[in-house]
Amino acid sequence: MELYELTIHEAHDLLRKGEIPAIELTQAVIERIVEVDDQVKAYLTLTPEWALEQAQQADHRIAAWRKNPSNALHPLTGIPLAIKDVICVAGVPTTCGSNILEDFIPPYDATVIEHLRRRGAVILGKTNMDEFAMGSSTENSGFFPTHNPWGLSRVPGGSSGGSAAAIAADECLGALGSDTGGSVRQPAAFCGVAGLKPTYGRVSRYGLVAFASSLDQIGPFGKDVTDCALILQAIAHHDPRDSTSVDVPAPDYAQALVPDIRGMRVGVPREYFVEGMEPEVEAAVRAAIDKIADLGAEVDEVSLPHTEYSLPAYYLLAPAEASANLARYDGVKYGYSHSEVEDVWDAYRQTRQHGFGAEVKRRIMLGTYALSAGYYDAYYLKAQKVRTLIKRDFDQAFREFDVLLAPTSPTVAFKIGEKVDDPLQMYLSDVLTLSLNLAGICGISIPCGFADGLPVGLQIMGDAFAEEVVLRVAYAYEQATEWHKRKPVL
Numbered sequence: 001m002e003l004y005e006l007t008i009h010e011a012h013d014l015l016r017k018g019e020i021p022a023i024e025l026t027q028a029v030i031e032r033i034v035e036v037d038d039q040v041k042a043y044l045t046l047t048p049e050w051a052l053e054q055a056q057q058a059d060h061r062i063a064a065w066r067k068n069p070s071n072a073l074h075p076l077t078g079i080p081l082a083i084k085d086v087i088c089v090a091g092v093p094t095t096c097g098s099n100i101l102e103d104f105i106p107p108y109d110a111t112v113i114e115h116l117r118r119r120g121a122v123i124l125g126k127t128n129m130d131e132f133a134m135g136s137s138t139e140n141s142g143f144f145p146t147h148n149p150w151g152l153s154r155v156p157g158g159s160s161g162g163s164a165a166a167i168a169a170d171e172c173l174g175a176l177g178s179d180t181g182g183s184v185r186q187p188a189a190f191c192g193v194a195g196l197k198p199t200y201g202r203v204s205r206y207g208l209v210a211f212a213s214s215l216d217q218i219g220p221f222g223k224d225v226t227d228c229a230l231i232l233q234a235i236a237h238h239d240p241r242d243s244t245s246v247d248v249p250a251p252d253y254a255q256a257l258v259p260d261i262r263g264m265r266v267g268v269p270r271e272y273f274v275e276g277m278e279p280e281v282e283a284a285v286r287a288a289i290d291k292i293a294d295l296g297a298e299v300d301e302v303s304l305p306h307t308e309y310s311l312p313a314y315y316l317l318a319p320a321e322a323s324a325n326l327a328r329y330d331g332v333k334y335g336y337s338h339s340e341v342e343d344v345w346d347a348y349r350q351t352r353q354h355g356f357g358a359e360v361k362r363r364i365m366l367g368t369y370a371l372s373a374g375y376y377d378a379y380y381l382k383a384q385k386v387r388t389l390i391k392r393d394f395d396q397a398f399r400e401f402d403v404l405l406a407p408t409s410p411t412v413a414f415k416i417g418e419k420v421d422d423p424l425q426m427y428l429s430d431v432l433t434l435s436l437n438l439a440g441i442c443g444i445s446i447p448c449g450f451a452d453g454l455p456v457g458l459q460i461m462g463d464a465f466a467e468e469v470v471l472r473v474a475y476a477y478e479q480a481t482e483w484h485k486r487k488p489v490l
């Protein structure tokens with residue numbers, strides 16, 4: 001086995017036992033990136049020299065720990081990770097996949113980055129994404145599309161497509177993404193890896209470039225469930241710099257990883273098996289549900305009656321919030337500034353006209369419209385009310401069930417170019433993930449089979465702050481199956 005193929009927990013065992021130095025591990029992953037990233041295009045920015053420095057520091061840390069092993073060595077020490085380019089890393093370009101931020105270099109680290117660095121993790125670089133995290137395929141990147149390692153003519157999903165593809169192609173051991181409506185879970189499903197969206201408020205958003213502030217949440221990607229739990233543990237802390245961060249200590253997620261789900265109550269929401277879903281996707285997910293029943297869970301059908309309104313509500317609320325958040329890109333304080341302009345209004349107009357891509361402009365227009373006088377009540381306010389109904393459906397369901405199971409996306413990874421000119425088709429890719437963001441609850445996508453040679457994702461949804469429960473079901477299923485061990489050939 002090559003070093004770059006290791007999971008985080010496997011690599012940690014070798015580092016701890018002194019069988020490999022951290023620098024060798026990072027070197028192996030950098031070589032892997034050099035070997036395959038021409039095909040996959042997962043990274044926007046690579047920081048190999050800095051990564052090797054960080055790995056060297058990790059080796060010093062491991063040596064110090066060996067002399068005085070009173071505290072445990074942190075499982076992320078010396079582990080090479082990839083960061084979605086929407087999260088600020090001090091001194092490293094953070095573009096959000098947008099030309100308007102092409103030369104933006106943040107002067108500070110996001111809180112999640114501080115947490116990772118404090119634990120000795122190694123940052124390899126920044127991954128590609130849909131511009132400002134708006135999209136489901138990474139084709140809306142202002143720079144280039146990322147390719148799915150399972151089929152290079154396919155999209156990796158989005159908007160965190162670079163992070164998901166990097167994991168699947170062994171171009172990092174773990175990664176961070178952000179999930180506003182499905183952007184961790186859907187690319188995880190398309191790339192056959194594990195990706196978790198934490199509860200709203202569980203992980204600090206300080207230093208995460210805002211898309212839709214009432215929905216955004218940073219989440220981990222891993223080659224397996226254990227790795228997701230390890231990354232989540234490192235980043236799930238209260239942060240006074242994010243007023244939505246919740247002051248509730250995170251439990252020990254590793255303890256949740258027991259392969260015993262006997263007696264757990266599992267709901268299958270009937271509205272999540274939607275029209276237009278690929279039959280092979282449904283078959284793989286149904287087989288996974290049967291497996292979970294075989295493991296001793298009590299499985300029953302449940303109804304979440306307002307599900308069909310998730311998509312319209314999300315596509316009013318998310319653009320409305322985005323239209324306000326993106327007002328700051330005016331070419332004055334930072335980022336792209338158009339030079340041939342007549343006056344200040346023209347400067348704003350030209351900068352935004354040239355700096356933003358088509359999807360971002362579409363969202364700004366939709367959102368501005370939904371918030372404008374005379375339409376606010378009919379669109380924005382109504383969508384907020386629908387959001388409450390969707391939340392109530394989940395509240396009701398979680399009174400009866402510990403977790404809910406559904407597909408992550410109705411299809412497997414589609415072809416690059418297939419949906420790029422049809423926004424509605426693209427939006428439908430997230431029809432099964434958006435509702436969790438609207439309700440503020442948590443969920444994970446893990447691989448549960450293949451359709452047409454491409455990975456299928458099982459979505460396990462949990463109530464607010466029930467990450468432990470979600471991880472436990474995911475882990476039990478993973479231990480009983482082999483899907484997570486399959487690798488694409490590159």
Ligand code: GLN
Nearest residue numbers: 133134135180181182183
């Ligand atoms: N695909 C959805 C959108 O385009 C979700 C994106 C996300 O979660 N960042 O808005």
